[in-house]
Amino acid sequence: MIARVLAAELAAHIGERVRVAGWVHRGRELKSVTFVVVRDRSGLAQVVTSGPAPAEETVVEVTGLVTANPKAPGGAELTSPVVTVLGEAVVPPPFDLYRPTVSATLPTILDHAPVALRHPALRARFEIAAASVAGFRRALDGIGCTEIHTPKIVASATESGANVFGIDYFGRRAFLAQSPQFFKQAMVGVFERVYEVGPVFRAEPHDTARHLAQYTSLDAEIGFIADHRDVMAVLRHAIAGMVEAVAGRVPGPEVPVEIPSIHFAEAQKLLGGRDEIDLAPADERFLSEWARREHGSEFLFVTGYPMAKRPFYTHPEPGNPRYSNSFDLLFRGLELVTGGQRLHRHADYLAALAERGESPEAYQSYLDVFAHGMPPHGGFAIGLERWTARLLEVANIRQTTLFPRDLHRLTP
Amino acid sequence: MIARVLAAELAAHIGERVRVAGWVHRGRELKSVTFVVVRDRSGLAQVVTSGPAPAEETVVEVTGLVTANPKAPGGAELTSPVVTVLGEAVVPPPFDLYRPTVSATLPTILDHAPVALRHPALRARFEIAAASVAGFRRALDGIGCTEIHTPKIVASATESGANVFGIDYFGRRAFLAQSPQFFKQAMVGVFERVYEVGPVFRAEPHDTARHLAQYTSLDAEIGFIADHRDVMAVLRHAIAGMVEAVAGRVPGPEVPVEIPSIHFAEAQKLLGGRDEIDLAPADERFLSEWARREHGSEFLFVTGYPMAKRPFYTHPEPGNPRYSNSFDLLFRGLELVTGGQRLHRHADYLAALAERGESPEAYQSYLDVFAHGMPPHGGFAIGLERWTARLLEVANIRQTTLFPRDLHRLTP
Structure with a gap:
């Protein structure tokens, strides 16, 4: 098994195939490419793939090639990925966790703390x-x-x-x-x-x-x-x-x-x-x-x-x-x-x-x-x-x- | 005010006048001399004095001359002391805290925990x-x-x-x-x-x-x-x-x-x-x-x-x-x-x-x-x-x- 690499460490592994794991922070399906941003405890890692993105907050494991990209978080992204779902999100989060600022009110955050605090x-x-x-x-x-x-x-x-x-x-x-x-x-x-x-x-x-x-x-x-x-x-x-x-x-x-x-x-x-x-x-x-x-x-x-x-x-x-x-x-x-x-x-x-x-x-x-x-x-x-x-x-x-x-x- | 020295540090101060503070662990009145052993969080310090010893568990501050004595705990003792009572013990402890082994039963220890645990x-x-x-x-x-x-x-x-x-x-x-x-x-x-x-x-x-x-x-x-x-x-x-x-x-x-x-x-x-x-x-x-x-x-x-x-x-x-x-x-x-x-x-x-x-x-x-x-x-x-x-x-x-x-x- 390839040892897990944290998102924040990705740039130190350019040219290697590594495994990252975390939550689907955001999925963006463009015409010819899909960007899946994976969130772990250290930060965010961008995965370049194709086809539909898993639902946000789904837990995935991704093995892929670390490739330099100045526009990606941390200056590197994963290409040629194999994405495995570890835990499905069957309900959408109460508000968008991927937005930089928190849009939810305090009662919403408190009512849904286990998910909201992932922001x-x-x-x-x-x-x-x-x-x-x-x-x-x-x-x-x-x-x-x-x-x-x-x-x-x-x-x-x-x-x-x-x-x-x-x-x-x-x-x-x-x-x-x-x-x-x-x-x-x-x-x-x-x-x-x-x-x-x-x-x-x-x-x-x-x-x-x-x-x-x-x-x-x-x-x-x-x-x-x-x-x-x-x-x-x-x-x-x-x-x-x-x-x-x-x-x-x-x-x-x-x-x-x-x-x-x-x-x-x-x-x-x-x-x-x-x-x-x-x-x-x-x-x-x-x-x-x-x-x-x-x-x-x-x-x-x-x-x-x-x-x-x-x-x-x-x-x-x-x-x-x-x-x-x-x-x-x-x-x-x-x-x-x-x-x-x-x-x-x-x-x-x-x-x-x-x-x-x-x-x-x-x-x-x-x-x-x-x-x-x-x-x-x-x-x-x-x-x-x-x-x-x-x-x-x-x-x-x-x-x-x-x-x-x-x-x-x-x-x- | 002379800074406080811990009992365990006494031997490093031979020849100096220092202040120690702690509990009267044991007092022994001999014919011509009284030994007062003071307990603090670091250990025991022997004080050589005269006259009656304070009641055991009384809190005292002692300034005195640190003098080498291989028989004293840590190899040093306080001589020519000035002893000041900071807090009187008005009731004797439930058992002798100065004995190396604990003589009390578990219920006695638990009933008197704040004092017993000083052992x-x-x-x-x-x-x-x-x-x-x-x-x-x-x-x-x-x-x-x-x-x-x-x-x-x-x-x-x-x-x-x-x-x-x-x-x-x-x-x-x-x-x-x-x-x-x-x-x-x-x-x-x-x-x-x-x-x-x-x-x-x-x-x-x-x-x-x-x-x-x-x-x-x-x-x-x-x-x-x-x-x-x-x-x-x-x-x-x-x-x-x-x-x-x-x-x-x-x-x-x-x-x-x-x-x-x-x-x-x-x-x-x-x-x-x-x-x-x-x-x-x-x-x-x-x-x-x-x-x-x-x-x-x-x-x-x-x-x-x-x-x-x-x-x-x-x-x-x-x-x-x-x-x-x-x-x-x-x-x-x-x-x-x-x-x-x-x-x-x-x-x-x-x-x-x-x-x-x-x-x-x-x-x-x-x-x-x-x-x-x-x-x-x-x-x-x-x-x-x-x-x-x-x-x-x-x-x-x-x-x-x-x-x-x-x-x-x-x-x-």
Whole structure:
């Protein structure tokens, strides 16, 4: 059997008979000749043949002579071909996959994802996402982190209480984990530095362009920090690794050596002297624009979010306990990452829960971790689909999710 | 601030004052001197001090003079130290973490996982697991695979029907995915070669040493194969990558260039001329032992499993449709991997469902994939926790799971 050659490698084989395989991207029957463009994971290969072309999206194997042709994709084409059908397309695709731009609407794309994502421009988004995750891991592996895999089924809906999916767990009530927060903190006690790439679940009752019921969270948690600024430095390192991993495939962004940072209280002044405890999406866009203008940066840290809007495990700002040692990272107008320093002393956890009027019993196994000696630590979570959406500047997070799950969508 | 030095690096800093940080692994108060052994992610550092030692598992930062001492771990110790407590241990650990062997029972370890796993011998298992996953990814990245992230919430419990967890999904009934099978096949149509590392969920009603309600599945699916033997070659490549990634940390196993293989029908003869349609755990142990004896291999492929025991999407064996183009990989007596060639033609899927008396409507979005042209393809799924358990030769899969979930266990 002649070994398979990828479309992108064709020009290196001029004068040889080779085998390519892929999908019929386009067939064009002219008077005396038929052009069949075959698409594989590397690109397109033109086959010069005669007679009728197979239906688009039919899977074929083609052996032929590689012949130079400056007008063909990659400068070479296959002539004198023998075409074998491996898998017939019995239904036409929902829109023309061969056109350079995608003509379909988002609902059409999502309803027909397995076929629609074959379009090279749509497929590329997920190659960029995969490269980003590889860059994230490489960056964190490089600073001594250990990758972990934690339970997605948990006994109590403790972290935020709302927006959790309930499960029937062998006749008991359980929940889908909204984040690996408690587990990754516990594992700082074992490995010091950990990360996890995995699904998290939010029963988001809102139908927006930036929320999903399941998304991929790139979580990290780091021990022996001085404060949240060490976490921000690790995050900057991770983001730089992600950008480096997609370099050459996506224009920009530049990751400043030191990402500009503004305290929440300062941000309130910029926003017209307000005194809110959170930022609205419009505020995030305003601040992002400000950072671009004032600092030439597409990234902006907003630090010191009010404790009132942060979870109980958040470390308060020393000397100013209305605020916290936490941050969000804004990227091109959107909150991309949330993170910060956590409490690490058992007594501080008990006090924090008491202050919020919550019972420590509900958090027993979590609190146990801190009774056994924990270092100062903190971490962050990057939403992968948000990252890719902002990186590629597409409007809806569903455009960077293979099979989105939301209030209305549970298939395909 | 003096930059932190890891315990394992101490000997490279003799004569310098450095800062180490970690957990009080052990304190020993002698008449005139106190030894405090500090544990960090790299190893142990001995601190020579006086007076009472902090409670074990207290987190400390120690600055001191690095002094050569052949009796200390790594050949160096810290003298003239200043010890600062960063996080107090207010409860003693459930068993002595400083003893070389683990004295606790498995239930004690699991109940107190966040503390118990700090024991270096227990922690090491998960470092081995993390390295294995990195090796898996590296091997598959090297042959042009794309990493994907697929939904864990699905609309129907189609793949096997049984053992699924139900979810309340915005008032609708949904299920936790038992595998990414349908999604990874669909994505062969987009990327040709894909893998996913993620959680899968099985509502296993049995309490065994080798089943969990959630485990980490290393899934791959490869397009443009000739048959299942190409999938076996990719699996061998992945396993070799995993072994390479843990080399030097775990003895063996050797991965033969060609892993020995036995057809299911032949295996039945070896097992005494039986005519069953599946292998029992004892059969797997017998065959594994046979492969070790006859082929000097700790790995054995069993191919051709009867169609009756394989899912409807399995490709039958050409010319012998009682059997299938599928395989299991046995490793040290246990089924570690299941895989095979899948059907790829739309008509074949319709026929397979009809033969099993199942309605195509239940599989609509899955079947759509094959109506749009799919190449011959196949794949496999490796259970990470099983892999690590067999690699380290521990008896129970819970010993290689950070926080196991099973019939009885939902915390910590």
